[in-house]
Amino acid sequence: MRLSAQSQAIIHQAVLQRFGDRAQVRLFGSRLDDTVKGGDIDLHIRLLEGVDNPRWEASLLSAQLQRKLDGRKVDVRVLDASHPTLPVDLVALSEGVLLT
Template sequence: MRLGGRERHIIRNAAEEVFGSEARVLLFGSRVDDARRGGDIDLLILLDDSSDNADMMTLGEKRVRYLVMLEKAIGEQKIDLITALPGDDRAIVAIAVATGVEL
């Protein structure tokens, strides 16, 4: 995994603060492969189905808040963020779950 311990800690803690303690964070894509170079940080946040997370407006605001927190803490990075509620059947979610590493 090409993500330092400090970054992993920041990513996990920010997710817990913004999305709640039940949120799970997975890193997927090129940063999981130690043999590759460069690449953006691809994150999947698996959410519980609480009313806060199910409200799309609130969820959009949380996503922005989370990305701003990460930028302030680890600097400007290209971060692709996907959030998924239980039962989300998008292909990208299935790929991230199958190939990702939980932080």
């Protein structure tokens, strides 16, 4: 996994502040491959409860993390209990690594 312990801590804290301690955050995509360089940070946030606008929440978290991670591009997908599961969710849930 190509994500420093410091970056993981920043992500974990931001998710905790925005969604609380019941949110699960996974890293997925190219950052899981240690043989590749570069690439954005793909995050999947799974919530047990619903939120009014998961896309908006994902955008806010993405912007916050990009500022805290020195401008690195961060893509965020929020899956909550009240919206349908998409193919990207299935990939993230099956291949992603849970950040703690």
